[in-house]
Amino acid sequence: MTPSYGPGSPWSDLERPPLNAASLRRALLRPGGRWTSLDIVPATGSTNSDLAARAATLPEGAILLAEEQTAGRGRLDRTWSAPARSGLFFSVLLKPDVPVARLAWLPLLTGVAAATGLTRAAGVDMALKWPNDLMVKVEGEAGKEERKAGGILAERAGDDGIVVGLGLNVTLRKEELPVPTAGSLLLANAISTDRDTLLRAVLRSLEQWYGRWTAAGGDPAACGLAEAYTAGCATLGRTVRAExxxxxxxxxxAVAIDGDGRLVVAPPGGEREAVGAGDVVHLRPVD
Known part of the structure; x- marks a missing residue:
C-alpha cells in the first residue's frame, strides 16, 4: 500500500515519521512484563486525561501515546504543546502497592528512569530539575545553556491508579521552541532522535525502576532510587527561589532531597525548610 503524502498525512514530514505501533507492541508487551497494552492516537488534548478517564476499565501497564498533543498539561496547570511527531507524548497507568506516603516518589522515579534511558539511547547527558523536569545542554549565545526538554506529571486515577504522563521534545528546531528556555534532543546534538528507539529505552528503564521500587515497598533508599535521584539532580547545590x-x-x-521526596532549602541565616509543592527557579549554576 502506497502511503499518502498530502496535508495531514503522517508522512507529510519525512524527517518526522510516525511511531510504529506494531513494532513497539512486539518489543514492549511481553508475557509477565509490566506493560499490558499500547495505543497510539493521531492527536488528543491530553493523554493523561484520556487515560485517566479509562483507568477503571484497564489493568496496570496500559500505555497511551499521541502523535500530537494539543492541550497537554504540566505542573501548576502549564500547557505543553509541540508540532506533530516532534516529540514523545505519552501516559502510563500504574497501580503501585506501596504506602501512600511514598507515592510522592513516583514522578521522581519516572524522571530517573527517563534520564537513564535517554542518556543511553540518545547519547545526551540528561539532568533532573526538582521535582520532575528533564534538562539538556544546548548551545546558546553565551555557550552551553541548561534548557528544559521534558516534563512529567503524575495524577490520581480512580481508587488505586496513578497516571504518569511524560512530554519530551525530540526534534524541535530552534524556530519551533515554545519559549527561549526550552530545548530538545536535536538541539542537544543527540546521536539518535528515532522516537521508537527512545520510547523503548524510556519504558524499559521505567519498568526496571518501578519494579525495584515496588518490590522495596516504595522505600526510596532501599531500592537505590534516592541515591540515583540525588546523583542526577541539577537543583542540588544551587541557589534557588521556591515560589x-x-x-x-x-x-x-538547595541542599538535599528528604525521605519524602521534598527539596530541602537552606536560606541564608535561617532554618532549613522542606518544599513539597511549588515552583523552583535556579538562580545560579553549580560552580
Missing part, C-alpha cells in the same frame, strides 16, 4: 503556595517565596541553597 510556594500562598504567594510566599523561599530563597536559599
Amino acid at each position: 510556594l503556595p500562598g504567594d510566599r517565596t523561599l530563597t536559599g541553597e
Whole structure:
C-alpha cells in the first residue's frame, strides 16, 4: 500500500515519521512484563486525561501515546504543546502497592528512569530539575545553556491508579521552541532522535525502576532510587527561589532531597525548610 503524502498525512514530514505501533507492541508487551497494552492516537488534548478517564476499565501497564498533543498539561496547570511527531507524548497507568506516603516518589522515579534511558539511547547527558523536569545542554549565545526538554506529571486515577504522563521534545528546531528556555534532543546534538528507539529505552528503564521500587515497598533508599535521584539532580547545590503556595517565596541553597521526596532549602541565616509543592527557579549554576 502506497502511503499518502498530502496535508495531514503522517508522512507529510519525512524527517518526522510516525511511531510504529506494531513494532513497539512486539518489543514492549511481553508475557509477565509490566506493560499490558499500547495505543497510539493521531492527536488528543491530553493523554493523561484520556487515560485517566479509562483507568477503571484497564489493568496496570496500559500505555497511551499521541502523535500530537494539543492541550497537554504540566505542573501548576502549564500547557505543553509541540508540532506533530516532534516529540514523545505519552501516559502510563500504574497501580503501585506501596504506602501512600511514598507515592510522592513516583514522578521522581519516572524522571530517573527517563534520564537513564535517554542518556543511553540518545547519547545526551540528561539532568533532573526538582521535582520532575528533564534538562539538556544546548548551545546558546553565551555557550552551553541548561534548557528544559521534558516534563512529567503524575495524577490520581480512580481508587488505586496513578497516571504518569511524560512530554519530551525530540526534534524541535530552534524556530519551533515554545519559549527561549526550552530545548530538545536535536538541539542537544543527540546521536539518535528515532522516537521508537527512545520510547523503548524510556519504558524499559521505567519498568526496571518501578519494579525495584515496588518490590522495596516504595522505600526510596532501599531500592537505590534516592541515591540515583540525588546523583542526577541539577537543583542540588544551587541557589534557588521556591515560589510556594500562598504567594510566599523561599530563597536559599538547595541542599538535599528528604525521605519524602521534598527539596530541602537552606536560606541564608535561617532554618532549613522542606518544599513539597511549588515552583523552583535556579538562580545560579553549580560552580
